[in-house]
Amino acid sequence: MTDSKYFTTTKKGEIFELKAELNSDKKEKKKEAVKKVIASMTVGKDVSALFPDVVNCMQTDNLELKKLDEDPYVRKTAAVCVAKLHDINAQLVEDQGFLDLLKDLLSDSNPMVVPMLLHAISEIMDAPLMLAAGVRDDSGTIISFLAALNDVGSGIYSGIQSQLTPKDGEGGSRVFVRESAPRLGPMLNSRLWWLLLLSRVVMKLMEMLDTSGDYVSSLVKKLAPPLVTLLSAEPEIQYVALRNINLIVQKRSDILKNEMKVFFVKYNDPIYVKLEKLDIMIRLTSQSNIAQVLAELKEYATEVDVDFVRKSVRAIGRCAIKVEPAAERCVSTLLDLIQTKVNYVVQEAIVVIKDIFRKYPNKYESIIATLCENLDTLDEPEARASMIWIIGEYAERIDNADELLESFLEGFQDENTQVQLQLLTAIVKLFLKRPTDTQELVQQVLSLSTQDSDNPDLRDRGYIYWRLLSTDPAAAKEVVLAEKPLISEETDLIEPTLLDELICHISSLASVYHKPPNAFVEGRGGQRRVLPAKSQQEGTVEEMSAPTETTQQPPQPTTVIPGADSLIGDLLDIDLGPGPSMMQQQMYPQQPPVQTQASGGGGGMDIFGEGLDNLLGGGPSGGDMLGGLGDIFGMPQSQSYIPPQEVWLPAPKGKGMEITGTFARKNNQINMELTFTNKAMQPMTGFAIQFNKNSFGLMPAQVLNIRSPLPPNQSASTSLPLNTTGPIQKMEPLTLLQVAIKNNIDVFYLSTQVPLHVLFAEDGEMEKKIFLATWKDIPASNEVQYTINNDQHSADTVSQKLRNNNVFTIAKRNVEGQDMLYQSLKLTNGIWVLAELKIQPSNPTFVLSLKSRAVDVYEAVRQVYVNILHN
Known part of the structure; x- marks a missing residue:
């Protein structure tokens, strides 16, 4: 039958x-x-x-049933089942030894089984594949897995291959590198849809192999043709491929060094493809192919697409900077383009010629006359600023440099800020080179920059130049005419640490955006970060302490600081939002600077005489017409203690962004003083800041205002007002503040400690009767004594120093030659602290006694006394 x-x-x-x-x-x-x-x-x-009943039939000696168990689909499905069972009952999986059974199956010869087994094991152990599998250098598991790669579906492979490349120290790395290199070569030629996925693995393999070995040269040769083939697809696929190729070329340009022609632009390419091809062409340009590249670029500069033409002209300048032997040929090409008299071509050419002058000083000055012929056609800020820079830099070689710069000065207030700053510097350069006939011109530009301008950057630079020229002309020459650092083509490259991260994400959206995943993906478990508490001495990770109760006390209610078991994840779900679209400029008061006595012995020489003095309506001739910087800007000199700035985020951890900062309290306002330094090779934009919950509810009172974009090797400072209306969470230590700062590269997390005195309120002076009643009312068990070194301060000096920081002396007594100061202070959250400070001139130490109902603040208050009395 x-x-x-x-x-x-x-x-x-x-x-x-x-x-x-x-x-x-x-x-x-x-x-x-x-x-x-x-x-x-x-x-x-x-x-x-019937699934459990069928499973029960598997243990049998019947040959027909045993054959039905032989299908690899069963083992593949079993691996998935074990992973799902682990989610439901992890203890059962461990007790029954299912994980060990999966590992035993890793030597399975079927290509359908091994990847699924590895995937299941990785999910169960929540670890990278190689580590989860527990493979060793002598294991056959890796070889079995690699043999199965060609038959694995793209969905499975893309899900696991990001964990595939072993890192230093992981088991099986040597076997993986040795076995995978020859196997990946044929795969690159077999399936194009695997190409970008496999490129990621190949790029990581190259880092682990000897660059002089046959494996690397073989991989390089086999990787280039498939990448080139992708450029014959439809434009959308071309764009994705080009964005990935851009990363590969920046990391290893030798892979495509012989494939320049495939990146030449076609007439029917969309603009987004054209621009990507252009960028890759520049990265592949070398002395061997510069002739054909320049011919292509010159042809592109005659097209009708204005944006593409501009990029093409700039590309010629980048070629000149990158390939020094071809610089003269590039300059000649640019001059040919200038002769076309096409406005936007001329302006772009002048911009890139300025960079060429920076790269090769005193080499191509003969073309300046040609550039000056086009002054009247310049209407774009960048081109005007570039031309002004050229005139100022070579003012001694241009006979009518003063007339040219004066023509720009006529509409100074209507110029872009970039042009104003450049014009100010150029005229100061001209004055230092030709002081006898340009004094009136420099007086005019300094007056326009300082008296008639509301731009703080322009005013700052104008006052700095004014002070330099007024007090020390020699120093002014050293500063303004200093030798400038040479520029290089590498400034357009992605910062190395970011590039390494993006290489690990080839074939994903990160490689298209050229941004790390956490810059545009939210809620991913793999991107979650934990902010460790920062130890005051060692900077080690500390666990959050259990809650400590605080109670209310007279004369005003005390804010209770709630405790917490953990703050993990509080900063992980924040929405920093976009940074300010443009810097909100803070205006300095427009008032003439106060005249003070000139600094330096023998009297400083006023190189301007009384003419410049009269411009400011200032004092006697020969004096320092700028006065103190604080007087210039109308800033009150604060007497409160401001700790020196510390490095909160070092550049290596900030992917090139270094942040230093401190805290200050001025005019009843808490401020976070920040300095951002860009040590990366790309501009930084989109700055934003947010705080974690903290003990005193500190949070930014306004958006973070930082000059944007912040160019490489530049710094920008800001004062960020804070308020205490944010969510409260008890920290350990109490003054710990956890901060998230965003820019266009990433979101960074840092921890610092807020000096408690910035939280001392101005209304912390208690009446004597209330002070006495409160001191008696607080239990004696709450009193703590500290010993502080005495830097030979008298009681009056100590009292004044502390009062400047809102620690108020209520009463003073002298008992047997020992001064006793009774003091009060109030935190912004309503907590009162009472103090008794014993000062004896012959004793090298102070004795500080503190009483409060919130004993948690004692250590921070003690540190405040130490800092204030020792500074």
Whole structure:
């Protein structure tokens, strides 16, 4: 009898009958029941309810049933089942030894089984694949896995291959590198849709192999043709491929060094493809191919697409900077383009020629006359600023430099800030080179920059120049005419640490955006970060302490600081939002600077005489007409203690962004003083800041105002006002503040400690009667004494120093030659602290006694006394 009978049954209750037969004691009935189940599955019937009963039939000596267990689909499905079972009952999986059984199957020869096994093990152990599998250098698991790669579906592979490349120290790395290199080569030629996925692995493999070995040269040769083939696809795919190729070329330009022609622009390419090709062309340009590249770029500069033409002209300048032997040829090409008299071509050419002058000083000055012929056509800020820079830099070689700069000065107030700053510097350069006939011109520009301008950057630079020229002309020459650092083509490259991260994400959105995943993906477990508490001495990670109760106290209610078991994740779900679209400029008061006595012995020489003095309506001639910087800007000199700035985020951890900072309290306002330094090779934009919950509810009172973009090797400072209206969470230590700062590169996390005195309120002076009653009311057990070194301060000096920081002396007594100061202070959250300070001139130490109902603040208050009295 044939097996066709199994496919014809349609009676009711069939599932129930099959369940009984599968659990029968008779082997023949079990065998028949399994056949019926398979037949039902074949015709599309739902027999999922029989799964546990079928599994129970697997332990058998029947040959027919054993064959049904032989299908690799069963083992593949079993791996998935174990992973799902682990989610439901992890203890059961561990007790039954299922994980060990999966590891035993890693040597399976079927290509469908091994990847799924590894994936299941990785999910169960929550570890990278190689580490999760527990493989060793002598294991055959890696070889088995690599053998299966060609038959793995793209969905499975893309899900696991990001963990595939082993890192230093992981088991199996040497076997992986040795075995995978020759196997990946054929795969690159077999399936184009694998290409970008495999490129990621190949790039990581190259870092682990000897660059002089045959493996690397073989991989390089086999990787280039498939990448080139992708450029024959439709434009959208071309764009994705080009963005990935851009990263590969920046990391290893030798891979495509012989494929320049495939990146030449076609007439029907969309603009986004054209621009990407252009960028890659520059990265591949070398002395061997510069001739054909320049010919292409010159042709592009005659097209009708204005944006593409501009980029092409700039590309010629980048070629000149990158390939020094071809610089003269590039300059000649630019001059040819200038002769076309096409406005936007001329302006872009002048911009890039300025960079060429920076790269090759005193080499191509002969073309300046040609550039000056086009002054009247310049209407774009960048081009005007570039031309002004050229005139100022070579003012001694241009006979009518003063007339040219004066022509720009006529509409000074209407110029872009970039042009104003450049014009100010250029005229000062001209004055230092030709002081006899340009004094009136420099007086005019300094007056326009300082008296008639509301731009703080322009005013700052103007006052700095004014002070330099007024007090020390020699120093002014050293500063203004100093030798400038040479520029290089590498400034357009992605910062190395970011590039390494993006290489690990080739074939993902990160490689298209050229941004790390956490810059545009939220809620990913893999991107979650934990902010460790920062130890005051060692900077080690500390666990958050348990809650400590605080109670209310007179004369005003005390804010209770709630405790917390952990702050992990508080900063992980924040929405920093975009940074300010443009810097909100803070205006300095427009008032003439106060005249003070000139600094330096022998009297400083006023190179301007009384003419410049009269411009400011200032004092006697020969004096320092700028006075103190604080007086210039109308800033009150603060007497409160401001700690020196510390490095809060070093550049290596900030991917090139270094942050230093401190805290200050001025005019009843808490401020976070920040300095951002860009040590990366790309501009930084989009700055924003947010705080974690903290003990005193500190939070920014306004958006973070930083000059944007912040160019490489530049710094910018800001004062960020803070308020205490944010969410409260008790920290350990109490003054710990956790901060998240965002820019266009990433979100960075840092921890610092807020000096407690910036939280001392101005209304913390207690009446004597209330002070006495409160001191008696607080239990004696709450009193703590500290010893502080005495830097030979008198009681009056100590009292004044502390009062400047809102620690108020309520009463003073002298007992047997020892001064006793009774003081009060109040935190912004309403907590009062009472103090008794014993000062004896002959004793090298102070004795400080503190009483409060919130004993948690004692250590921070003690540190305040130490800092204030020792500074």
